[in-house]
Amino acid sequence: MKPVYVINGFLESGKTEFICFTLDQPYFQVRGTTLLILCEEGENEYDEALLKRSHTVVELVESEAEFNPANLMELDKKHKPERIIIEFNGMWNYKNAKLPWHWKIEQQITTIDASTFPMYYTNMRSLLAEMIRKSEMIIFNRCDNVREELGGYRRNIKAVNPSADVIFEDANGEINEIFEEDLPYDLSQETIELDNEGYGIWYLDAMDHLERYVGKKLQFVGMVLKPENFPDDYFVPGRMAMTCCAEDMAFLGYACQFAGAKALRQKEWVKVTAVVAKEYWEDYKGEGPILHAVSVEKTKAPREEVISFS
Numbered sequence: 001m002k003p004v005y006v007i008n009g010f011l012e013s014g015k016t017e018f019i020c021f022t023l024d025q026p027y028f029q030v031r032g033t034t035l036l037i038l039c040e041e042g043e044n045e046y047d048e049a050l051l052k053r054s055h056t057v058v059e060l061v062e063s064e065a066e067f068n069p070a071n072l073m074e075l076d077k078k079h080k081p082e083r084i085i086i087e088f089n090g091m092w093n094y095k096n097a098k099l100p101w102h103w104k105i106e107q108q109i110t111t112i113d114a115s116t117f118p119m120y121y122t123n124m125r126s127l128l129a130e131m132i133r134k135s136e137m138i139i140f141n142r143c144d145n146v147r148e149e150l151g152g153y154r155r156n157i158k159a160v161n162p163s164a165d166v167i168f169e170d171a172n173g174e175i176n177e178i179f180e181e182d183l184p185y186d187l188s189q190e191t192i193e194l195d196n197e198g199y200g201i202w203y204l205d206a207m208d209h210l211e212r213y214v215g216k217k218l219q220f221v222g223m224v225l226k227p228e229n230f231p232d233d234y235f236v237p238g239r240m241a242m243t244c245c246a247e248d249m250a251f252l253g254y255a256c257q258f259a260g261a262k263a264l265r266q267k268e269w270v271k272v273t274a275v276v277a278k279e280y281w282e283d284y285k286g287e288g289p290i291l292h293a294v295s296v297e298k299t300k301a302p303r304e305e306v307i308s309f310s
Contacts, residue, residue: 001103002076002082003084003104004085004086004103004104005022005084005085005107006086006107006109007019007086007088007109007110007111008094008108008109008111008131009111009112009131010112010113010116010124010128011040011091012113013111013141014111014112014113014209015087015111016046016087017047019087020046021194021214022085026307028054031055032055032083033057033080033081033082034083034085035056035057035059035083035084035085036057036085037058037060037075037084037087038059038061039060039067039088039092040087040089040090040091041060046058057081059079061063064092064093064096065090067097068098069100072099072103073100076100083178084103085107095145102126107136107137108134108135109135109138109139110135110139111130111139111141112138112141113141113142114140114141114142114143114153115142115146117140117146117153118149121156129160129185132157132160133161134161136163136164136165137164138157138164140168140169141169143169143175146156147170147175147177147218150168150177150179151180151181153166154168157307166291178201178209180209180212183205184201184202185198185202187212187213187216190217191217191218191219191273192216192219193218193219194220196239196302197307199239200216200239200307200308203254206276207291210276211278214276215276215277216275216276217273217274217276218272218273218274218291219273219274220271221269221270221299222237222238222270223239223251223267223269224265224267225238225286226238226261226264226266232262233262234256234257235255235261236251236253236256237256237272238251238297239251239306240305241306241308242306242308249306255289255290255291256272256291256293256296257292259293260296261296263267269299269301269302270298270299271295272291272292272293272295272296273293273296274292274293274294275292276290276291277289277291293304
C-alpha cells in the first residue's frame with residue numbers, strides 16, 4: 001500500500017506553505033520519489049530547488065472529473081512514487097473523492113485562514129465539514145487579529161470532528177492557547193481545588209486569562225517563599241517546576257496577602273485557601289494576580305514536590 005497525505009483547505013488557506021515546510025524537513029527528504037498532486041493553482045508556487053532536494057515531482061489535476069482512480073493510476077505508473085501528497089481543491093466535495101485501491105490515506109490535514117473562517121463556515125459549511133470530518137489535524141493560520149474568537153472556532157471544529165487536533169498559529173508561530181473547556185478543573189465550583197497538574201495550568205492560564213479567576217476561591221498545597229523585600233503580611237506560596245530538564249527549574253507562585261505571613265517559615269509546606277484578585281504589584285510592573293488568603297494551614301509535602309511541564 002502506498003501512503004497518501006491529503007492536505008485540504010480553501011484557496012489561499014496556507015496549504016502550499018504547509019506542504020513546502022513538510023517537504024523541507026529532513027525526515028521527508030528520503031530516497032524514492034514523492035508525487036505531489038495539485039488540484040488547484042494558488043498564488044504561491046513550489047520552489048524548483050526544494051522539489052529537487054526532496055525528490056518531488058508535480059502533477060496538476062485541473063478538474064474534479066479528472067480526479068478519479070483511473071487517471072491517478074496513470075500518474076502512479078508514470079512516476080512510480082514511494083509516497084503521494086495531494087493538495088486538494090477546497091471547492092471540490094471531498095466526499096466524492098476516490099483513490100486507487102492500493103493508495104492508503106496515511107494522514108489528512110486541513111488548513112484554514114482564521115481571518116476568513118467565519119465567511120466559509122457560514123456560506124460553505126457543507127464543503128468545510130467534509131474536509132475536516134476525517135482530518136486528524138486542523139491548522140488555523142493568520143490568527144493575529146482574531147485571538148478572541150479562537151475558542152469559538154475550536155468549538156465549531158470539535159462539533160464536526162471531536163477527535164481532531166486543532167492548532168492555531170500567528171505570525172510568530174503556534175499559539176499555546178488554553179481554552180476554558182480544556183481546564184482540568186471546574187471554574188463553577190465554590191472552591192477550585194488544584195492538584196499538581198491543575199496548579200501548573202492555573203499558574204500559566206492566570207497570566208493570559210486572569211479575568212477567569214478574579215473573585216474565585218482556590219485551594220492548593222504550596223511551598224512558602226518569603227522574599228526579603230516583601231511586606232510582613234505577604235508571602236508567595238508556590239511550586240518548583242521543571243519545564244524540560246532538571247537544570248531548568250523555576251519557582252511558580254503569585255504574591256499572597258495573609259495576616260499571619262510573618263510567622264511562616266521559608267520553604268515550609270502549607271495548604272492555602274485564597275481568593276484571587278487583580279491588583280497592582282511593583283514586581284509585576286503593573287496589575288496582576290494577587291491572592292488574599294482565607295486560611296493558611298501547615299501541611300506535609302506532597303508526594304511529588306516538583307511539577308513538570310515536559
